[in-house]
Amino acid sequence: MKPSAIILLLLIWMQAMNESRPDLPGTWEVLVHNARIASMHTVVTRFNTVVLLDRTDLSPTEHGYKRYHCHMDPQNPQDPEPRPDCFTYSSLYDLTNPYLRALTISTDTWCSSGQFLPDGTLLHTGGDYNGFKKIRMFTPCETTSFCDWEELDDVELIQGRWYSTNQILPNGSVIIIGGKDAVSVELFPPRTGGSVVNFPFLADAADDQMDNLYPYVHLLPNGHLFVFANDKSVLYDYTNNVVLKQYPQLQGGPRNYPSAGSSVMLALTGDYSSAIVVVCGGAQYGAYNAMNITAPAKSSCGRIEATAKNPVWEMEDMPFRRIMGDMVMLPTGDVLIINGAQAGSQGFEMASKPCLYPVLYKPDEPVGSRFTILNPGKVPRLYHSTANLLPDGRVLLAGSNPHSYYNFTVEFPTELKIEAFSPEYLSPENKFTRPTIIELPEKIRYGEGFYIVVTGVMGLPKVNIASAPFATHSFSQGQRVVKLDVSIAWLAGKLGWYRLACKAPPEGRVAPPGYYMVFVVYRGVPSVAKWAQLL
Numbered sequence: 156m157k158p159s160a161i162i163l164l165l166l167i168w169m170q171a172m173n174e175s176r177p178d179l180p181g182t183w184e185v186l187v188h189n190a191r192i193a194s195m196h197t198v199v200t201r202f203n204t205v206v207l208l209d210r211t212d213l214s215p216t217e218h219g220y221k222r223y224h225c226h227m228d229p230q231n232p233q234d235p236e237p238r239p240d241c242f243t244y245s246s247l248y249d250l251t252n253p254y255l256r257a258l259t260i261s262t263d264t265w266c267s268s269g270q271f272l273p274d275g276t277l278l279h280t281g282g283d284y285n286g287f288k289k290i291r292m293f294t295p296c297e298t299t300s301f302c303d304w305e306e307l308d309d310v311e312l313i314q315g316r317w318y319s320t321n322q323i324l325p326n327g328s329v330i331i332i333g334g335k336d337a338v339s340v341e342l343f344p345p346r347t348g349g350s351v352v353n354f355p356f357l358a359d360a361a362d363d364q365m366d367n368l369y370p371y372v373h374l375l376p377n378g379h380l381f382v383f384a385n386d387k388s389v390l391y392d393y394t395n396n397v398v399l400k401q402y403p404q405l406q407g408g409p410r411n412y413p414s415a416g417s418s419v420m421l422a423l424t425g426d427y428s429s430a431i432v433v434v435c436g437g438a439q440y441g442a443y444n445a446m447n448i449t450a451p452a453k454s455s456c457g458r459i460e461a462t463a464k465n466p467v468w469e470m471e472d473m474p475f476r477r478i479m480g481d482m483v484m485l486p487t488g489d490v491l492i493i494n495g496a497q498a499g500s501q502g503f504e505m506a507s508k509p510c511l512y513p514v515l516y517k518p519d520e521p522v523g524s525r526f527t528i529l530n531p532g533k534v535p536r537l538y539h540s541t542a543n544l545l546p547d548g549r550v551l552l553a554g555s556n557p558h559s560y561y562n563f564t565v566e567f568p569t570e571l572k573i574e575a576f577s578p579e580y581l582s583p584e585n586k587f588t589r590p591t592i593i594e595l596p597e598k599i600r601y602g603e604g605f606y607i608v609v610t611g612v613m614g615l616p617k618v619n620i621a622s623a624p625f626a627t628h629s630f631s632q633g634q635r636v637v638k639l640d641v642s643i644a645w646l647a648g649k650l651g652w653y654r655l656a657c658k659a660p661p662e663g664r665v666a667p668p669g670y671y672m673v674f675v676v677y678r679g680v681p682s683v684a685k686w687a688q689l690l
C-alpha cells in the first residue's frame with residue numbers, strides 16, 4: 156500500500172473514531188456496554204461498588220431490571236393511565252469483579268438528593284410523585300452479601316423536595332436545602348418538634364425560569380455554609396438560621412438549574428482557615444424559557460475565597476463553553492471538568508453541541524495557565540449524566556437521557572454505556588511513580604496522628620482524602636478533598652516500605668465524619684485509595 160493510502164486510511168479511521176486525540180492527555184474505556192439504566196444519580200461506596208439510580212416513573216420501558224414484584228407507577232401526568240411497573244431502575248456495579256446487580260426501589264427518585272451518613276449508610280431523599288417526601292437508606296455491603304434499598308415508612312421529609320441539595324454537617328446531621336417551591340431547609344435526623352426553617356435567600360435568587368434549584372452548597376471550614384443559587388451566594392449560619400454575609404454577584408447570569416454549570420470547593424489545605432469556591436459554565440439566561448437549544452453556553456468561571464473578609468470573584472474563561480459539565484475533585488487537588496453541552500439549557504430536548512473534550516483545571520497555576528484540554532470522549536453526556544471519582548483514580552461516567560422516556564432513535568439517545576476516564580497521572584509513563592498503600596488504620600480520629608505504610612516513594616508524598624459525593628445534575632453534593640499534614644517518613648521494616656506520620660483533620664468543620672478515600676500522592680500520581688472512617 157502507498158504511504159498516501161495509509162495516511163488516507165488513517166484519517167478515515169480517526170474520523171470513525173470520532174476524532175480521538177491520542178496526542179492529548181487522558182484515556183477512555185468502556186466499563187459496561189449496556190447498564191440497562193441511564194444513571195441520573197451515581198454514588199461510590201466504601202466497598203468499591205457504585206450505586207446507579209434513575210427515575211422510577213419511566214414505565215413502560217423494556218429497560219431497567221425486571222423484578223418479581225410489580226407496583227403501580229406513580230401518577231405521572233405524561234402517562235395516559237397508571238400501569239403496573241415491573242422494572243426497577245437502580246443497580247449496584249461492582250468495580251472489583253465487574254458485574255451489575257439489580258436493586259429494588261419503588262418510590263420515584265426523579266431529581267432527588269443524597270449524602271452518606273457518618274456510619275457509611277447512604278441517605279437518599281425526595282423525588283417526584285410518591286417519592287416527594289420519601290426518605291430512603293442504602294447500607295452498602297461486601298459484594299458477597301446482599302444489601303438493598305430501604306424505603307422508610309415511619310419517617311418522611313417534612314416538606315416535599317424535588318431538586319434539592321444535601322450536605323453533611325460537622326456533627327453528622329445532614330441539611331437538605333431547597334427544591335422546587337421549597338424555600339426552606341430541614342435536617343436529617345429532623346429537629347425535635349420536626350419543623351422546616353425558612354430560607355428566603357432561595358426566593359430572592361429565583362428568576363422567571365427558576366434558576367435556584369439544586370443550589371451549590373459547600374461546607375466551609377469555618378462551619379458555615381456557602382450557598383450559591385442563580386448568580387447570588389451567601390454565607391449561611393444554619394445553627395442560628397441567619398445569613399452572615401452576601402457575596403458579590405457572579406457576573407454572567409444564572410449558574411444553577413435549569414441553567415447549571417457546576418461548582419467545587421477546592422481542596423482544603425494548610426491550617427484549613429481558607430476555602431476557595433469555583434463555579435464554571437452554565438446556560439445563557441433565557442435559553443430555558445425560550446427552549447433555545449442553540450443559545451451558546453457560558454465559558455466563564457468565577458473563583459472566590461469564600462472565607463476572606465472582603466471576597467471578590469476572579470473571572471477566567473474555560474477553553475470551551477459548557478452547560479451541565481461535572482466538576483470532579485481529583486486526588487491531586489486538580490479539578491476535572493467533563494460531560495455536558497456547549498449550547499442550550501437543562502431539561503428534556505433542551506441542549507445541543509455536546510462538549511466531548513474534558514478539561515483539567517489546575518488551581519495552583521496562575522490565571523491564564525490553569526486549563527489543559529484533554530483527550531475527547533465519544534459518548535455525548537448531556538442532561539441526566541454523572542461523573543464520580545473512583546478509588547483507583549479514574550473517573551466513572553454514567554447516564555445521559557435528555558428525553559422524557561428512554562429513546563434510542565434520536566440524535567442524543569438515552570445512554571446505557573458506563574465509561575471510565577483515566578487522567579494523565581494514570582498513563583503508562585507514570586506507572587513506576589505510582590505509590591501503593593500497604594497499611595492504613597480503618598478508623599482515624601479528629602486531630603490525632605496516624606501512620607500509613609507505603610511503598611514506591613522516595614521523598615515525602617502527600618496524603619489527600621476525598622469524600623464520596625452524591626453526583627446528580629452536574630453537581631456533586633458533599634464533594635470534598637482535604638490535604639493532610641504529613642510530617643516524616645521513615646523506613647518500615649521491608650525494603651522500600653516507608654511509614655508516614657499523618658495528622659487527621661482537626662474537626663468536623665474541615666471534614667465531616669464518615670468514610671473517605673485516602674490517597675497517597677507522589678509527584679502528582681495518586682495511589683489506589685484505601686477507605687478510612689473519620690470519627
Ligand SMILES: *[C@@H]1O[C@H](CO)[C@@H](O)[C@H](O)[C@H]1NC(C)=O
Pocket residue numbers: 324326327328342346393394
Ligand atoms: C447538628 O447541628 C444542628 C445545627 O446546629 C442541630 O440542629 C442538630 O441537632 C445537630 N445534630 C446532632 C445529631 O447533634
Ligand SMILES: *[C@@H]1O[C@H](CO)[C@@H](O)[C@H](O)[C@H]1NC(C)=O
Pocket residue numbers: 439445447448449450451
Ligand atoms: C437562540 O439564541 C441565540 C443566541 O442568543 C440567538 O442568536 C438565536 O436567535 C436564538 N434562537 C432562537 C430560535 O430564539
Ligand SMILES: *[C@@H]1O[C@H](CO)[C@@H](O)[C@H](O)[C@H]1NC(C)=O
Pocket residue numbers: 560561562563564565
Ligand atoms: C423518540 O423520540 C422521537 C422524536 O421525538 C419520537 O418520535 C419517538 O416516538 C420517541 N420514541 C420513544 C420510544 O419514545
